[in-house]
Amino acid sequence: MSRTRLTAEQLRSHRWFGVDNLRSFGHKSRAKQMGFDAQDYAGKPVIGIVNTWSDINPCHTHFRQRAEDVKRGVWQAGGFPLELPAMSLSEPFQKPTTMLYRNLLAMETEELLRSYPIDGCVLMGGCDKTTPGLIMGATSVDVPSIFLPAGPMLKGRWKGTTLGSGSDTWKYWAQKRAGIIGDKEWGEIEDGIARSPGHCMTMGTASTMTAAAEALGLTLSGGSSIPAAFSNHPQLAVATGRRVVDMVWDDLRPREVLTREAFENAIAVVMAMGGSTNSVIHLVAMAGRAEVELPLELFDDASRKVPVLANIRPSGEYLMEDFFDAGGLRGLMAELGELLHREALTVNGQSLGENIEGAEIHDPDVIRRRDNPLSEQGGLAVLRGSLAPDGCVIKTTAASPHLLQHKGRALVFDSYDDMDARIDAEDLDVDENTVLVLRGAGPLGGPGMPEWGMLPIPKRLLEKGVTDMVRISDARMSGTSYGTCVLHVAPESFAGGPLALVRDGDLIELDVPGRRLDVHVSDDELERRRAQWQPPEPVFTRGYGKLFGKHITQADKGCDFDFLSGAGGAPEPAIH
Structure with missing residues (x-):
């Protein structure tokens, strides 16, 4: 595709470095303080490398070196790289959940790119919420951006x-x-279980979202499948650094790539990968920053027509290292054929169809053919009903088939601590047909909607050989989890959703084929209970948490802040 190239005077950084005034003197003299001179930056695109490396993020331990690899590519292509450390969302360590801080990373990314002399950026992420957070921020400020995935760890x-x-x-x-x-x-x-750098090598949220980023067109083709420890990965980092410089000259920005068709491609890939339920929330939020509306029904429609082709745990048998060797995401997308919008533009300037042309599957058991799928339909289903009027989700490929249509009496836990204290009690009134209900775990209640949705099976049932039960919550579930877990119930209980009104013994009906989740209690009784319900006190009284509590949207809206969704509109800073 032929594009009109920018001139040096049209670069965003020109206002900092390319003019002759007092402020520019300060910028150039301070650059010299850091050891740079005009030959390093004059008339060159300034590339911000947004690095989420941290000593406490095991998924990103290799990012110190990868940032240097990216810089090498930027220098090779005639750019000027500047590394910008950003908040690292470490899934294993950050409590109560990294989801509480996804929007903070998005805000930081937006402000880093807006307030500094950045012409284009490389977003370095991979661990779960890092990927959507970085992309949300870059989309809002809309400078040329390319995503470098961390890569999965080894088996x-x-x-x-x-x-x-x-x-x-x-x-x-x-x-x-x-x-x-x-x-x-x-x-x-x-x-x-964890023997190398890189994010989870199962089809958890990390592998799901990095695959989605590539399907959106924001990553160099094939990049999301490369394990972190493979030599291909630093090569990808260098190539990413080279490419972003050309993206700046071509003025290729995220919102040109992030179209409705691109998001439909990402949804199709998530379904074919047996991806994490978390992807629903993240893709809705990411699309909102690009002014693309993704109703939940779009995910359910895709699930009905896109088969699961990736035979990866927890839905399947293999791991991401096997997936890479079997042909990676390029091979899987080539097999999806007409289920993708192949004309969608990607960051390398080519269409998705051009990128996957000629891709092969080397092991048809790891990446299944469409005539031999792991599942005829995608792994996610969206449900509505009297218990979830604004929707909820279930990962059907990780659930027990015999429980996808089920009626049972509710056993309600008002909080995680309540559940943790009672779940293994010998006198717990529970059997294998009971429906376990956890509330107080949503965006407001958790707070941050922690991954508590895979409620443990009561110990005395485990000892009898029970391995799965229907579990319902306003929480999320790790993409690496499994079981018949209904998640993201909206509105959440903390906000007064119907989940807040459920009591022990109420009959709950799950009907996945019918896409329903209902509590069989009369409207009059629910209204009586609602009149007695008292809204809980806010969890936070200060700081970021207070901001979060005032402005977070519900799961069906992507849990973004209400003042950030939509076009960024971030003003260019005045340079005085």
Whole structure:
């Protein structure tokens, strides 16, 4: 595609470095203070490398070196790289949840790119909420941007068994609680489950969202599948640095790439990958920054027509390293064929169709053919009903088929602490048909909508061999989790949604084929309970948490801040 190239005088950074006034003197003299001179930056695109490296983020431990690799590519292409550290959202360590801080990273990214002399940027992320947070911020400020994924970690190992992050944690923890394995085995699993840099190598939120970023057209083709420890990964970083310089000259901006068709491609890829339920919230929020509306029904429609082709845990058998060797995302997207908008523009200046032309599948068990899918339909379903008037989601490929249509009496936990204190009690009034309900875990109630949706099976049922039950909450669930878990119930209980009114013993009906979630209580009784309900006190009284509580939207709206969704409109800073 032929594009009109910018001149040096049209660069955004020209207002900082290219004029002759007092402020420009200050900018250039301070650049010299850092060891740079005019030959480094004069007339060149300034590339911000937004790096989410941190000592407490194991998924990004290699980002110190990758930032240097990106810089090498930028220098090669005639740009001027500047590394900009940004908040690192470390899924394993940050409490109560990284989701509480996704919007803070988005705000920081937007303000970094807006307030500094940045012509284009490389977004370095991968760990769960980092990917959407970076992309949301870059979309709002709308400077030429390209996403560099962290890449999945290598496969875990234990006594000749392949371990997958997250999924096997839950599996073996249940076995430990049931007395099947002991402390020795548990310690050995701890030693072997995470053996390299990189994000989760299962189809968790990290792998889902980096694949979605590539399907959106924001990553160099094939980049999201490369394991972090492979030599292909630093090569990708260098190529990303080179490419972003040309994107600046071409003035190729995120909102030109992030069209409705691009988001439909991302949704199709999420379905074909058996992706995380978290992707629904993140894609809705990301689309909102590009002024693209994604109703929940769009996800459900895609799920009905897009088969699951990626045989990756927890829905399948393999891990991301196997997926890369089998042909990676290019191979999977080529197999999707007409289910994708192949004409969609991507950051390398080519269409998605051009990028995947000639891609092959090398192992048809890891990446299935459409005539032999892992599942005929995508892995997610959107439900509505009297218990979720604004919608909720379930990952059907991780659920037990016999529970997808189920009626049972409710056992209600008012908070995570309530659940944690009572779940293993010998006198808990529960059997395998009971529907476990957790409330107080949504965007406001959690706060931040933690990944508490995979409620544990009560210990005495585990000991009887029960491995799954219907579980309902206004929380999220890790993409590496499994089980018949209904999530993102909206409106949440903290905001007075119907979940706040459910009581022990109420009959709840789950009907996934019918896309329904209902509580069988009369309208009159629900109104009586509503009249008695008292809104809880806000969780935060100061700081970012108070801002969050005042402005966060519900799950069906992407949990973005109400003042950030839509066109960025961020003004160019005055340089005085």
